[in-house]
Every structure is written in structure tokens, then in C-alpha cells.
Amino acid sequence: MKHTLAVLVENRSGVLSRVASLFSRRGYNIESLAVGVTEDPKTSRMTIVVDGDDHVLEQVTKQLNKLVDVIKVSDIGGDDSVERELALIKVSADVSARTEIIQIANIFRARIVDVAPKSITIEVTGDEAKIQAIEKLLRQFGIKEMVRTGKIALVRGPKKV
């Protein structure tokens, strides 16, 4: 079972490696990890997707909380939350395939961010399912390169984590 953790940490050098090494040392599997500074420049926010049962999740949460640089850990998987991931997908596209690729991009509300004689690069944001869906459709044209940010998430409404 996948869980989404929102982890507020001190914005200091070395914190990311501390968190990442905790996962590897204790044998927990990170599905994705996205990190960036928050509205408070002294704080960074990590969104970590981790795979495991309730026992694993409990241990991950407790072990993260033990790190001095970790300010707060919340499992926001169960909450109603806005979840997004950004992907850049460079697709093989000769002239004959271009129209169809652009149509697919439009349907997914993705943006064309680069066009070259033999490729198109598409920027798409959305939840994991959406990104998987567009990736699947574009695969028939040949994906040259792809990059994903990993999931970021915020709980809806006034609640803060």
C-alpha cells in the first residue's frame, strides 16, 4: 500500500541525505521524494511516497520524527488532498505524427514546450494516473527521454500539516 507523507524539515544542507539515508538504512522503499523550500525560507517540505503496510508506515513516521531536523511528519494519504506531479516527455515526432501528438497533448491539457525536426517535448502536470495515461499513449510514437518530479501534495481546505 502506498502512503503519501508530508515532511516539514529545517532548510539546511545535508537534511535530504539524512532523510534518504534513513530510508535506505532501515530498508524502507521510497517510491518518490520531492523537496523544495516552503513559504518560510527556514523550512523545506518533502513529499515522500512510501510503499508498505501500516507497521512500516508507523516505523517510517516514528523514525523520521526522531531526526532532529525533522519538524513534522504527516500522513496525508487519507486526507482529501491535491496531488500533482510534473513530467517532461520528449517524444519522437516526424511531420506525419505531429498532429496526433499535439491532439493528445491538448486532451490531457499538457503543453508543448519544445519542437524540433524529429521530436516534441511535452510538459504535463497531474496526478500519477494522468501521467501514466499520457505516457502510455505517447509510447507508440517512441519516448526518447522522460523526467518526472515525484509527487507533491497539499491537503485541501484550511487544514495545514
Place this chain on the structure above:
Amino acid sequence: MTTGSTEKVNGARALIKCLEEEGVDTIFGYPGGQIIPFYNEIYDSNLRHILVRHEQAAAHAADGYARATGKTGVCVSTSGPGATNLVTGIATAYMDSVPIVALTGQVPTFLIGNDAFQEADIKGITQPITKHNYLVQDANELPRIVKEAFHIASTGRPGPVLIDLPKDVQNAEIDFYYPDKVELRGYKPTYKGNTQQIKRAAEEIANSCMPIIYAGGGVISSNASAELVELAETINAPVTTTLLGIGAIPTEHPLHVGMLGMHGTKSANYAIQESDLIIAVGARFDDRVTGKLESFAPNARVIHIDVDPAEISKNVNVQIPIVGDAKQVLKSLNKYIKCCKSEAWLEKIKQWKKEYPLTYKQMSSDVIMPQFVIEQISEACKDAIIVTEVGQHQMWAAQFFKYKKPRTFITSGGLGTMGYGFPAAIGAKVGKPDKTVINIAGDGSFQMNSQELATVVQNDIPVVSVIINNGYLGMVRQWQELFYDKRYSQTFIKGSVDFVKLAEAYGALGLRAERPSEVRPAIEEAVNSGRPAVVEVIVECEANVYPMVPAGAAINEILDIEEHADTPCAMPNLRTAKTDRVLDLEEQ
């Protein structure tokens, strides 16, 4: 006191002032290129510096000092190899939750990352084995960092903290100001247990007929022994301890059933298996304690008191978790508890204790049994602090010495570090100079840090090491005997050194006992000499540690001495063909 006022000093001097503010009077260390500015300031300070012969010993000594005194131990080394030599000692302290602060020199900030001479990323290296660590990049941050480091090391679940100090940071001039307070958003340990949970625990205890208290190192580190004994006596429950919990209750207390786990007593292991309620205090259900998890205490509900929430339900499912400091929680629990109906249970425990005492077989009248040596130390030095290395001798020291007080048994439990005992004994003796400090060692372990004989002689630290010399890496040999068909691969080490001459070469007193009658006089002579001393005791070479629960078995599946009395392992003068050959070669 300089708190509140500022003064211009360099980083190294600032560090000394920080240590003084923290009440540090002794540090253990070894100088080197990148820590010279700090050593230059030590030269003029009132700090006592114990010069070790290997940085690993500095870390273990700081650890032994911390365990014996309850204060935070401090060790110092240079960058690179000096710092990496501390690693084993830091990991040892981490596994056993011992408060130490390790100070390491580092190459100047402008060289960091360039693979400079004697550069190592010690912050990265020690990340998984420290509670927290720092690389100081700006000298102005040094006082805050030191303040935080001592706070983190000694509060909550204690542990090691490392501060990496680039040379230019040590030389930089700052306005010194020592902060009064620590402000760490992400670090707020819980000390006071939840009252509702404590009341639930009291109810659970009142309803129990077969309760057992399982006390770990947390009881010792939070100085909760008196509260623990009060709890046991009020509810009339037997008490078992982990290896690190030894001393939490006197060995001879009627409710004490001994250590539990792999080399625990039969009574303790049977009691925990049959209990209906386990009251775990400052213990973490380590695999050496629980044996096979699925068969551990099948009928017991569990109350778990621990300052570290991550330990609760980590290995064993807990019904009543109480996060808090052992002393504080026990104090409030003791207000609510009532005795339960444990008479029949206590009777059963009494029977077990009578039926299965810790014992050993005397092989023949002229051979020295290792357990006998521990008994002799126990009688000769009743109030001593016992420190051990790791192996068979460690288990015998745990089983056969009669401990009376907490902080009198110091040993590497979690990491099982051979070479720990001698330097840790140095730390203990420096911290508690009025106590007799005895390092019980094996011939294998002692050789891992025997160079520290130079340290005890130079600094006049009268620690006595009693080497239980069986000519083997005994614990591994025991496993090879029991589980690997006596294939003693690389565990025969007899004749590696003459320990008496070794001691004398360093200027220490060296004594040897080869017959049972010589053991007591040798120990007494060493202790009374007031000098650093080594007593080498030649013991039966194939004596084993019993009881023993094989790894992976349930803790009531116990091998004991009776079952093995008729097998060759328990007899003297019987060797495997392979060992015989080695002995023959040696005699030629």
C-alpha cells in the same frame, strides 16, 4: 561565567569555553594536524586531557566515563583517519544510547570536497550512527552548535553527537557568547507519561496474576532503579533485566530472576514465556532478548515504557504504550498501582530459581573454570565497577558477578564491540576515581585495544584487567562447537602473546594465575597495588556459556549444562583432531 556577555576569541578558544560552560572537566583524545588549534588552547586550559594511543579508545573511554558517571563523555580526534577511528566507538555508544560528544578536526572549509590530505566526510560517515551531527561552517555558529550538541546527546533517548570542526573555523575570531537556551523546533522529547495510559497500566497490573517486569538500559540511564524496585516490591512481580539493565535491581534481590534472552537464566526465560503481563521499562525487545519473535511470550499483554516512541511496537506488539522518561513514568505509575494476585506465580518463580540456578561444572580440581574467576572477583571486589569486553567472558561477568547498584556493570550490548572494555574501563576510572574498576576481558578482545596499557601507565590510571585466557575466540568457538560440527576455523589463538610480559613492557603490573588457588591472591594483589595491572588467568579452554538459547529459537528452548555434561565439549583434555594437530605443532 561568560553567559550573557561577549568577548573576542578564536574558534578553538571558544570551543574550550563552551566545554567549560557545559561542565566538562575531562576529555579523551589524540591530536593531529587539523585539530592543532584546539590542542593549542587545551595547553592553557584547566581541562584534563587523557592522551590515548588510538582514537577508538578515546571514543570508548568517553563512553565508559558517561556510563559510570551519568555525565556526557567527550572525545576528540583530528580529521580523516583520526575521525574514522572514532567510528566504532560512536556506533557502540549509539547502539547503547550513551551520551557522548565527539569533536573532530576537519580540513579548512575552502578545501572541503577536494580530497585534501586527511580529509574524510565524517559527517556523512557518521550520519547513521549518531543521534545528530554537525559540520561547523561559520565560527560564529560554534557556541550554538556546542550547546545544541550537549543538549541533544544527554536528553530524551541519549546518544552520540559529532561536531566536525574545520581548521579555519578553529582559527577564526568571533564574538563569544554562550546561549542560555536551545531552540530546536524538531526536537522535543516527551518525559511525562500520559496520565490516562498510566492509569490503564495500573489497572492492567491489578488484573494480572502473572506479571513480570523487564528492565533495560533505559532504567539505568534515567536513574530509575529506586522507582523500579519500588514498583516490583509493591506489586510483587519478578524482575528480569537485559544485559544493559544489569544493576537496575540488586542481583540478590529476592524478586530478581536474572538476565533474560540468549544467555539469560532459565527462570527468567520461563517466567517471561509464561507471564500474562510484561511491564517493559527502557528496553527495546532486542533479538538477543526475544529469540524467535513469533513464539515470544505468547500469552502476555505488554505495557511498554520508553522515552523513544519509535521503540514502541517496533518488534513486539504493545497494548499499553507509555512514552516518557522511565523515572518520571515509574514515579507516577507507583502512585496508582495496587498489588495483584501473584502469590502462586511467585511461588512458581521461586521453584524455578531453586531448580535452575546459574551454575557450572568444575572439570577437575586443578583447572580454573572461568565462572569461578568471576565469583572470585565478585567476592574480592564487592563494590567494584565491572567493565567487560565482548564474548564468553562478558556473559559470565553478566551471570556470576553479584551487582548491587546501577552503573556498576558497563558493557557493549547492542553493537557487541570487542576491544570496548579496556578503554571504557579507563573512562570509568577517570570518572569514578574512588571506585575499583575491573575490566573483565577475553584474550581475544583484550588484544583489540591492548595498546592502551600505555595510556593507563602514562596517566597513572589504576585499572585492573582480568584476562580470562582460554586460548580461543571463545564465543565463536562455542558456536562452532555447537552448530558447525567443531570445525574451529580461525578461533584458536593460544600463544599469541605473554600478557604478563606485555603488561610489564608497558610498565604495568603483570600477574598470572594457573591454578584455582592462585586466582584470588592475584586479583587482590592487583587491586591493592594501586597500579595499572593485568591479571592473566589461564582457564579451561572449552568451557561454554550456559544456559544458551540458539539463535532463532524460542527463548524457552534452552540448551543447558546438564544436557551437555556428557558431551566432549564439557570435558577437559578432549580436542578435535584438528585442534590436536595445532597443539602438536606448537609443542614442537
